[in-house]
Amino acid sequence: MSQHDEFIRRCYELAVSAANKGNHPFGAVLVHNGRIIVEAENTVTTGDDQTRHAELNLVVEAQRAYPLSVLHESILYSSTAPCAMCAAAMWSSGIRKVVYGVAYETFANMIPGKYRYMPIEELYERLGTPLESVRGVLEEEGVKVYDHWPEP
Amino acid sequence: MSQHDEFIRRCYELAVSAANKGNHPFGAVLVHNGRIIVEAENTVTTGDDQTRHAELNLVVEAQRAYPLSVLHESILYSSTAPCAMCAAAMWSSGIRKVVYGVAYETFANMIPGKYRYMPIEELYERLGTPLESVRGVLEEEGVKVYDHWPEP
Numbered sequence: 001m002s003q004h005d006e007f008i009r010r011c012y013e014l015a016v017s018a019a020n021k022g023n024h025p026f027g028a029v030l031v032h033n034g035r036i037i038v039e040a041e042n043t044v045t046t047g048d049d050q051t052r053h054a055e056l057n058l059v060v061e062a063q064r065a066y067p068l069s070v071l072h073e074s075i076l077y078s079s080t081a082p083c084a085m086c087a088a089a090m091w092s093s094g095i096r097k098v099v100y101g102v103a104y105e106t107f108a109n110m111i112p113g114k115y116r117y118m119p120i121e122e123l124y125e126r127l128g129t130p131l132e133s134v135r136g137v138l139e140e141e142g143v144k145v146y147d148h149w150p151e152p
Numbered sequence: 153m154s155q156h157d158e159f160i161r162r163c164y165e166l167a168v169s170a171a172n173k174g175n176h177p178f179g180a181v182l183v184h185n186g187r188i189i190v191e192a193e194n195t196v197t198t199g200d201d202q203t204r205h206a207e208l209n210l211v212v213e214a215q216r217a218y219p220l221s222v223l224h225e226s227i228l229y230s231s232t233a234p235c236a237m238c239a240a241a242m243w244s245s246g247i248r249k250v251v252y253g254v255a256y257e258t259f260a261n262m263i264p265g266k267y268r269y270m271p272i273e274e275l276y277e278r279l280g281t282p283l284e285s286v287r288g289v290l291e292e293e294g295v296k297v298y299d300h301w302p303e304p
Contacts, residue, residue: 048216049212049215049216050211050212050215050244050245051203051208051211051212051241056203059202059203060201060202060203063201063202064200064201083240083244084236084240084243084275084279085237085240085241085244087240088235088236088237088239088240088270089203089237091236092202092235092237093202116279116280116281117279118240118275118278118279123236123270126270127236127268127269127270128268129268
């Protein structure tokens with residue numbers, strides 16, 4: 001079992017928890033020195049706010065609670081590859097390490113319509129900031145989380 | 153006087169209003185058929201939320217109040233060139249037209265430290281979506297707005 005599995009599984013739990021409340025099934029955690037210090041869920045529907053993705057909620061809470069030095073050292077785990085909005089918010093907040101479950105291509109193939117995206121790796125590179133990223137952790141389990149997607 | 157001056161001046165007023173409340177001096181308005189339908193200010197400090205830029209606040213309010221068809225037809229005016237997070241949120245919300253006062257290069261030269269950015273024009277192009285953009289409207293007036301920047 002990879003060292004990342006435990007934290008990605010927690011993201012999947014949070015994603016299911018979000019769906020059970022009527023939100024989109026996405027979750028994220030922030031890990032510092034091997035310990036979860038922030039957890040966040042998607043709150044788009046319950047918050048009536050289309051920007052409230054799990055990662056954006058996480059960034060807000062992390063910046064309230066911790067200094068830049070902690071954010072620099074932490075790893076953001078996410079159930080699915082982050083969108084460009086969240087990736088840019090993570091970049092601004094000082095996060096430099098990311099691990100995600102379902103990869104961009106996989107997500108794009110799972111949902112109806114054409115899903116266009118700019119990968120976080122490309123955004124950080126464009127902004128001249130090194131990013132450590134690991135993708136596709138427990139991806140098959142992550143895809144099953146979408147079964148919980150609430151009816152529109 | 154360009155047709156954009158009136159709306160950019162309103163953005164500058166909102167930016168000063170934000171600064172008077174202790175927030176960063178940025179403002180934005182959404183214009184549909186020549187009429188302002190949403191106004192927003194930066195609320196980063198008063199909201200204790202680093203993501204609450206004027207454009208992000210505008211997108212949230214616009215998506216609550218109007219259907220996608222209205223967002224497609226509207227022009228987002230902003231006092232300063234939008235950051236990548238806000239640009240991505242605007243893209244997701246369906247906004248396809250933007251006018252801003254202070255341009256990226258000018259802003260980068262005005263503030264201390266190295267300001268790195270990915271222009272909204274480049275982000276939309278990367279995502280394969282046409283964007284109509286006008287930049288640098290009443291830029292000299294816009295730069296003066298930064299004199300109101302609150303003490304940290």
